[in-house]
Amino acid sequence: MxxxxxxxxxxxxxxxxxxxxxxxxxxxxxxxxxxxxxxxxxxxxxxxxxxxxxxxxxxxxxxxxxxxxxxxxxxxxxxxxxxxxxxxxxxxxxxxxxxxxxxxxxxxxxxxxxRKLGLPNEDRFLGRGLSYCALCDGQFFKNKTVAVGGGGDAAVTMALYLAEMTNKVFLISLQPELNCSPSWHQAVKNQKKIELICDNQVTELIGSENLSGIRLKNPYQQQTELPIDGLFVEIGxxxxxxxxxxxxxxxxxxxxxxxxxxxxxxxxxxxxxxxxxxxxxxxxxxxxxxxxxxxxxxxxxxxxxxxx
Ligand SMILES: Cc1cc2nc3c(=O)[nH]c(=O)nc-3n(C[C@H](O)[C@H](O)[C@H](O)COP(=O)(O)OP(=O)(O)OC[C@H]3O[C@@H](n4cnc5c(N)ncnc54)[C@H](O)[C@@H]3O)c2cc1C
CATH class of the missing domain: 3.50.50.60 (FAD/NAD(P)-binding domain)
Incomplete structure (x- = not known):
């Protein structure tokens, strides 16, 4: 019944x-x-x-x-x-x-x-270097280099969390500056492991079996390819x-x-x-x-x- x-x-x-x-x-x-x-x-x-x-x-x-x-x-x-x-x-x-x-x-x-990035291979790399949840998957990237795509509160707190266990976190924001609350702004500045890349965007996921790098829309330090072990996406x-x-x-x-x-x-x-x-x-x-x-x-x- x-x-x-x-x-x-x-x-x-x-x-x-x-x-x-x-x-x-x-x-x-x-x-x-x-x-x-x-x-x-x-x-x-x-x-x-x-x-x-x-x-x-x-x-x-x-x-x-x-x-x-x-x-x-x-x-x-x-x-x-x-x-x-x-x-x-x-x-x-x-x-x-x-x-x-x-x-x-x-x-x-x-x-x-x-929201997903909408890039080719996004589904294929999910769980193979690509994640939408730092709390779930961050531990798999201990002492590695990762990137976070996004610039709001959720992306920034994700980057701060990942910085506690990884060697380096590239925080890639589409906007010319972070769109987070001022207290998180300061926390990012204080966290030396976070490298901020503003006014930029991930345009390609690179790797064979696992994700090994990303391509950026605009060159960063003269490079458009960034080697990383993991990409965390938090774009709303x-x-x-x-x-x-x-x-x-x-x-x-x-x-x-x-x-x-x-x-x-x-x-x-x-x-x-x-x-x-x-x-x-x-x-x-x-x-x-x-x-x-x-x-x-x-x-x-x-x-x-x-x-x-
Ligand atoms: C990384 C991160 C950090 C955040 N930090 C903060 C913060 O510091 N402070 C803050 O206030 N907010 C924060 N937020 C935002 C906050 O989590 C959300 O605003 C809030 O959880 C929204 O509540 P909700 O009940 O509307 O939806 P949700 O919390 O998303 O809950 C949705 C519910 O619906 C269920 N559901 C969905 N589809 C189905 C289905 N088909 N059948 C059955 N159940 C279903 C889900 O299982 C879940 O129980 C953060 C979010 C993220 C992602």
Whole structure:
């Protein structure tokens, strides 16, 4: 028999977990389905901007959020959702293992997926010198030379983390200067192992079996080829549309789901929160994702209360 819930939250990062905590406190029977409970913040080396935690490891913060959720009577299913079908009386949600659940309303908190460089051989070198996650793969590059592609907060913290274990980190930014918060700017300056290459771009991945170098758009120290052992890519993220496209939700030009201040999307019965929305001024941080999750859950509670 298909299990039914008034509310199913898809995604268990800061947005989904906060929404779950609020739903639990409102005694709304809720199921959270998340492939990776804790979400993307678990990849952050250090987090310095979540109130109450002056400095905390991303994974520890993620785990604490999951533990906090578990204090409330909310079901958490660790699974990947493969399909959402709109029915007359709600939604049918199917996981990759063909488990089916029915929801009266949905809250989408799926986060985003990493942007790729879009270069030939990118998929071939994945796991062979190319990575999108320093916390997952950094240890494989102890005492080696690596490069990080990107210039925002996430790329800079990635470079700082990698500098702790590698011999050298080239930080390659497309912009004429780093686009990170001033405190990270100073940290990069203080870290002698980081060599900053601005106004430049990786245009080719070089290597046979494993990645052995990259080609740059503009010469750096008279060279366009840079020998490296590993390349870490952190050039932003975009929402994945595979799951949400059939729902015909209004999105902005970059594919982020448009929401009202209360988290409602353009389709009735569907709310969205966190990094996948066009809300929160697109700051895309754990705190804004959590805030959107809280507001959406509160509005969903009011919706059911009004319905009676
Ligand atoms: C390296 C790095 C460092 C960062 N550092 C900071 C920082 O210092 N401070 C800060 O505030 N923010 C930081 N961020 C940003 C922060 O991680 C995100 O803004 C935040 O996690 C967004 O929360 P979310 O809940 O919207 O999405 P996410 O955290 O991305 O969670 C998405 C959830 O959806 C699930 N999901 C996706 N697809 C499916 C599916 N088909 N089926 C089931 N589940 C699915 C995922 O498994 C996950 O549980 C950092 C990000 C990165 C990558």
């Amino acid at each position: 298909v299990k039914e819930f008034p509310l199913i939250i898809i995604g268990g990062g800061p947005a989904g977990l906060t929404a779950g905590i609020y739903a639990g406190r409102s005694q709304l029977k809720t199921l959270i389905i998340a492939e990776q409970p804790g979400g993307t913040i678990g990849y952050a080396h250090r987090v310095q901007n979540f109130p109450g935690f002056p400095e905390i490891g991303g994974l520890e913060l993620a785990n604490r959020m999951v533990e906090h959720l578990q204090k409330w009577p909310v079901e958490l299913l660790i699974a990947r959702v493969g399909q959402i079908i709109k029915k007359d009386d709600g939604f049918l949600v199917t996981t990759d293992q063909n488990q089916e659940y029915r929801a009266e309303v949905l809250l989408l908190a799926l986060g985003t997926e990493k 993220s975009a929402p994945s549309t595979t799951l949400t496209e059939p729902l015909n939700l209004a999105t902005d030009s970059e594919g982020f789901i448009k929401i009202k201040a209360n988290g409602r999307t353009s389709q009735s019965g569907i709310w969205a929160a966190g990094d996948l929305t066009s809300g929160s001024n697109k700051l895309r941080q754990a705190i804004t994702a959590a805030a959107e999750g809280a507001m959406a859950a509160d509005d969903i509670y009011r919706y059911f209360k009004q319905k009676g």
